[in-house]
Structures are given as structure tokens and as C-alpha cells.
Amino acid sequence: MNVLVLGGTRFFGIPMVNELLRRGHQVTIATRGLALDEYKENVKRIVFDHTDGQSVKRALRGRYYDVAIDKIAYCSNDVRRILDVLECERYILMSSTAVYAPKHIDTRESEFDPAAQALVWGERSDFSYEEGKRQAERALQQRFPNRNWLAVRYPFVIGKDDYTKRLLFYVEHIIKSIPMRIDNLDAQMGYIRSDEAGKFLAFLADQNVTGAINASAEGTVSLGEVISYVEKKTGRKAVFSSLGDAAPYNGESAYSINTGRAKELGFCFSILQDWIYGLLDYYIQSLGG
Numbered sequence: 001m002n003v004l005v006l007g008g009t010r011f012f013g014i015p016m017v018n019e020l021l022r023r024g025h026q027v028t029i030a031t032r033g034l035a036l037d038e039y040k041e042n043v044k045r046i047v048f049d050h051t052d053g054q055s056v057k058r059a060l061r062g063r064y065y066d067v068a069i070d071k072i073a074y075c076s077n078d079v080r081r082i083l084d085v086l087e088c089e090r091y092i093l094m095s096s097t098a099v100y101a102p103k104h105i106d107t108r109e110s111e112f113d114p115a116a117q118a119l120v121w122g123e124r125s126d127f128s129y130e131e132g133k134r135q136a137e138r139a140l141q142q143r144f145p146n147r148n149w150l151a152v153r154y155p156f157v158i159g160k161d162d163y164t165k166r167l168l169f170y171v172e173h174i175i176k177s178i179p180m181r182i183d184n185l186d187a188q189m190g191y192i193r194s195d196e197a198g199k200f201l202a203f204l205a206d207q208n209v210t211g212a213i214n215a216s217a218e219g220t221v222s223l224g225e226v227i228s229y230v231e232k233k234t235g236r237k238a239v240f241s242s243l244g245d246a247a248p249y250n251g252e253s254a255y256s257i258n259t260g261r262a263k264e265l266g267f268c269f270s271i272l273q274d275w276i277y278g279l280l281d282y283y284i285q286s287l288g289g
Helices: 013-022 053-060 076-083 129-143 166-175 194-204 223-234 260-264 272-286
Strands: 002-006 026-031 044-047 064-070 087-094 149-153 156-158 191-193 211-214
Touching: 002 013, 013 026, 013 194, 044 053, 053 076, 064 076, 076 087, 076 129, 087 129, 087 194, 129 149, 149 194, 156 166, 156 194, 166 223, 166 272, 191 194, 191 272, 211 260, 223 272
Parallel strands: 002 026, 002 064, 026 044, 064 087, 087 149, 149 211, 156 191
Antiparallel strands: none
8 A cells, every 4th residue: 555654754653664664565754854764765755844734735735645644743733734635545643542531440442532522723832732632633523524534542652762751751860869759659551662653553554444543552550660660670769859850740640541442453462561671671771770
């Protein structure tokens, strides 16, 4: 198939594109042209600014793709700018489990209905991240109900290549004895590994499924467990303080993500406990701990 990837040059976009190529798809990546990529002659490239409607029109008008995978739509206007122009058989939006308010143990797709509340057109700066993703899904449901679309909802994506450095925050603060403020130490939470997040999106390119779908590694872990492991591995003690640096996962309640729909398609997710401690070891080593 002919697959358009909007945003595929870093983090889990890289294993996604590589998996699409491995599956035999013809891949075109669309970016602003500011980042180099590793794909050489294996992909085609087009350049446009996702936030500029005229730029999108110039780049996409008259083109057709079997599947478009959009990793960089963060608001309703982002979706409208693309789908008002792009001709494709299927459109896959990278959404987020942040659309659920709140998440909880065994969170299921039906718990956020993008048709249930009013669509608000706006730019990324008009919304929080969470509301931006909700409005992006509402744009799909309410403006483009007849398009063949899928919204993929991920929890926190983590891995060695995680540019957000959110999980690394906890490891670094322990090793360097930097005070931190954490409000959810015992909350069990779910994650997905970056390479798996990429491969799942590529897997979905071959599936005939619409609506919304969750993805997550199997199982959960608490920040307390993470911190205890790092303390034992390094011999350092975490420093907690109400005046410390605010931890990046603050505000998250205990949750797990139900992935039954993805499993019915035949995708098997990894077990979180099998690899998260290896990732913590990598972070510890990278910091000289």
C-alpha cells in the first residue's frame, strides 16, 4: 500500500516507518523539512507545515494515499487542515489516553465518546494537550463522520529514545539528590514502549478497523516501585520535598488501559514488568549512577 506518514523522523515514528517498510509498503514521510532522517532512498518525502493551511494544500492537493498516519495532529484545526485536502482510503490519528477524564483501572475505549460534546475549532495554543486531543477526535467524528478513520490512544510512551525525558527525570533526581515533589507515589500506571508504539501503528495500517483503539503494555507499575528500584541499584536515596521540582507524572491517578480490542485484531503487547527495569538500568548507566 501507499502510506503517508505525517511526522516520522524521531522517537517511535522511526520504528513505525521501518516496520511499514518491512511490511512492504511504499512510504512517503511529510515533515517541515527541518530534521534529517535515516531512511535514505527507501522513502519518498514531501515538505509542508501542518499548522499552515496553504502549505498543506500546496503539498497534498491532487495526491492519493491508501493510508495516512498522522502523528502530529494536536487539535481540531490540525485535523481539518489535513482532511479538507487529503484524499486517502484510511486516516489513522495518533491520539492519547489523555482523552479519558479521568483514567482508571481497566479504562476502555467507550469511556470517551467524541460525539458526546460540542466540537470547538481551534489551534494547539487554544487547548491543553488533553483537550486538544479530544477536539482532534471530535473533528473526526463530527466533521468527517463518513471518512474511514481510526484514533489510536496511547498512554505515556517511554524508551531509550524518549526525548521528553519524563521517566528519566525520576532517575536523575535520585542520582543527583535533587529534591522532587511527587503527588502520586503509589498510583499504579500504564505505559507503552516506544518501539512497540511504532510497530502497533504500522500493524494498524493493514487492519480494517475504525473508531478508537487503545494500546498499552500489559500490566502497571507505580512510581514508588520505580524509585525503590533505582535507590537499590544506585545506593542513593530519593529526596522528597514540597518545594522540590514538580515531577512530570504528577496529577495522574491509578489506571490501566484495556487493550481487548487490539488483542482481538491479533496484536500481542509486551509485559511492562519484563522490560521497564532494564530501561531504568539504561538510564542509570547513562547518568553514571
